[in-house]
Amino acid sequence: MAAEAGGTPRVRAPQRNQEWVLTLLPAFPLVLLVMRLWYASRQDTQTLLLLVQYVSPLGLLTTVLLTLVWVLPAVVLAGRVLGPLYRLSTRRSFWVARAADRVPDWVVAVAVGVGLLGWQLRFLPTLLMLTLAVAGLTVRERRPLDRTWIRAVCLVVPVVSGVLVLLLFRPAIMQALAQRDVATLILLTAPPVLAPLVTGPVPASAAPLVVHGLTWTLAVLFPLVAGVVVLRSPILPLTAMEIATKPNGGAEQVTIGYVIASDDRLVTILERSGAVRFVRNDLLVSQVLCPEPGAVPHTTVDLHQWNVERSALSWLAPAPVPIPPDSRCEGRPASPADLAPGEAADSGAGPRR
Template sequence: MSDTGAGLVRLPAGTRAQQQWLLSLLPAFPLVLLVLRLWYLSRQDLTTMLLLVQYVSPLGLVTSLTITLVWVLPAVVLLIRVFGTLLLISAPSRDDACRSLLAVVTLRMPDWTVVIAVLLAAITWQMRFLPTLLMLTLMIIGLTTWLRRGDDRAVLVIMATAVPVAVGLLAYVWLGPAIMAAFRAGETINALLLAVPPAVAPILTGPIPAGVARLGTHWAAVAASIVAPFAVGVLFMRAPILPDTAIEAKAGVVVTPEISERDEARDEARDEIDVWRGRLITVDDSMVTLMDADGRVRFIPSSEVLSRTLCPEAEQVPSSAVYVQGWYAEDTALEWMAPKQRRTEPDPRCQGRPVRAE
């Protein structure tokens, strides 16, 4: 919003208190997510979790959190702008709207923040969600026009009606074949994601009845803010934070919490080769520490390691067969443009087999 409009906003005492609580809690949310991720990775075993805390890099955790949830930030910014602007133009008065922290944040949000959010979403959201991004962008343009130029009928007709209709028609020209392909393939959800947003955008660019304005904006945002942390947490809990590694070692040398003493049978097996696969925790001069798929920690003497390799992460099984002008519906623009690592023949060590026999 304009600096003038933002400068005239005076926060009620209750809203100021809400803002202070929000600012104090925001830094704690990523920290809680990181701790829960380690707790989940350790299979809720406190001893293993303390081992992970000792060796897992904080930078690795933050990087994993950022890559996994990079699409969330633009979604939050765009939804705040949409709901906040809708509340400002629908409420009986500006003072009534500014009782909500949502409206205050919207008034103080600079336009360049929205532009950056749209650009970030355009490269990090999957193709099937880009029509939704288009709808949100058209809504922001139309609602902002109502807020700033609501007394200019010609501008309202152009920006809040003509532009959304024209852009929607162009979107259908581009999306039409993919929408039909999705319906033919029985992918109803993907078909709706592609078809519905351009159609409803022109009717969502104006105010709603004042009687339901607060319920449809402020309380909808409150409900979303309650649900969002749980959804984000579920997504991050499954994000990889340790490299997937396969290690060849002489049989009978691995030390585990369950087996800490050598016996004769293990000594006799030392001429054989074992392959251990799991998440690599740390490597030093004496031990390689590995966590297997069951959350058990393996300690492999470094002197007994014969070879080591990185194993590729399992690719997500595609759930759609729809392409939009050659752009796969489940790909992001970033994935579409960036070079991908070529898949070679699978390493036998990643399948639990040694590459050579001793």
Template sequence: MTELIIKGGGIAPRRRRAQLNWLLTVLPAFPLALLVLRLWYLSRQDLPTMLLLVRYISPLGMISALFITLLSAAPAFILVLRVLGGILLVSAPEQAGRSMLAVTALRMPDWVVLLAVMLAGFTWQLRLLPTLMMLLVSIMGLTAVQRFHTARWLMLWITVVVPVLVGLLVLIFVGPGIVAAVSAGETSTALLLGVPPLLGPLLTGPVPAWAARFATHWPAVGAAFIAPFAIGVVFLRAPVLPDSAIETGPPDGPVEVVRGQLIAVDDTATTVLLAGGEVTFLDNDDVRSKTLCPEPEPPLESMVSVRGWHVEESALGWVAPTRHAGPVDPRCLGRPLRPE
């Protein structure tokens, strides 16, 4: 026990390395657990169906779905970790050696933060960009306090004037959206647009040393508990099989439209997972036509736009080409393509 505790109540490097090794061991298991749970959820908790899905579903497709799910969550994790760790470093430097949060923030390279900011700028919705700017000015101010001990006027400029100016510019840009959100009764949208620019100057300096650990560790612990559940819920609903509609029936008989998720096609049969979790095998000789059904557009939560930019749209969704919605294929509605 004496080897694990150092003078002053800190944790010895050997014990910290052991904790880090445990963390690095558990982290790779989280994506694997998500992939297994996705198949379990897709099979409606039926083991034979899950084994069939394991045989035919491409791991690359599931990894792609997981990557898309985590695309916007990873920058949030990195930036919030850097802000909370930076606040602890400047508020209670004597506790930095005993805090994994502070050590991680201290050792985080600047290029990782830069990439996280760029990725968030492209993938986050417009209503979350004021929060991104708040995190960015906070990181800039905390980094200046940690690394540079220059003239007082320069530190005041970096930690106070710059956040105030950035917040003012953001408020000028999103001002019409705030007015529209208040007029439409969308309180949450108005708060997301208007509150973060006001908090930026408050997150660039230290907090009282006695409250530093409470103000940083508890939010980090809460986010660490909530994030896996939130990511899991989103990933469990992400599509991993193409939604299809298949016309089937004997050459001289009636036509039936089968709606479901296409699992596989071999020399004799087409395997389809129905909406209720049942698996059906369609004889290829009876299959008359197939089509892919587009993913239904989720309903909009907000009708507010900021200078022509909808608050739920990201820069990546605005720049990247999208498929325009056309006439709905009747087969996707359960009707034959050519009714007899």
């Protein structure tokens, strides 16, 4: 049936030896981990070796996995769109189309679910557009002669979904328009409008330029964006410490840094400046775990008090317990309000850990 609809049978290209591509799968996270430690060490080799010795690989892998929450759905959906799009437009195949054939439908469904939870609210219309594009192109390939299914999945569903999304996001769209937030306005309105246009093939003459251009653009952008996110993610606990100049003395200074290691004699700290400092336990007066400074929102647009830069996962998860700001996290000595009742009585009498 596919051969009759297209006029020429679809011939699968001979498989080439591409096992080398599989080596990139574990290599890419490993490169990200090494780059994160190199970035944290401020390009100092000795500090890098110290971090490699003490930093837990599990903490680094957690950072990479949190990054993959939004990267993997984008890769899966983009591949399932670009591969069939090229094949339907040109009646030829290339490596992205062959890779898309190996992605089962249940993986696409899981990717969409992960995207719903992990992507920011302002990117959900784009997720809907990609999902509709995958559904429309899949129907065109598998049911090329079933005009009823093609009209329903490629035209009716995208139009109805686009209208519903625009109505649902109308408060946020009006806020973005009033605040002249062009980026947010485009992200919320363009995908629902373009959804009916991305469920079918493009002209054969433009298909190689469009598909190959998007493929290589995404191949370059995804690693760069993922690398930037990993490099900015914390890998060590941020701690503020009051340090004395003599054993069991009063606090003379406050040091803010990342705790690398701690034993019976010393605490190893990586200061924010990149310098490594070793502090004796008998000089440590008190310490407190400081909250990591959160990212500054780029927009104040919200939908029913849900900021468009937040994901559904962060919205559904329990809110963090509000903690009063601690003076030590700001580089100042602890005030009586910062110390627990037991610490307030003996704040200058010895180390508190």
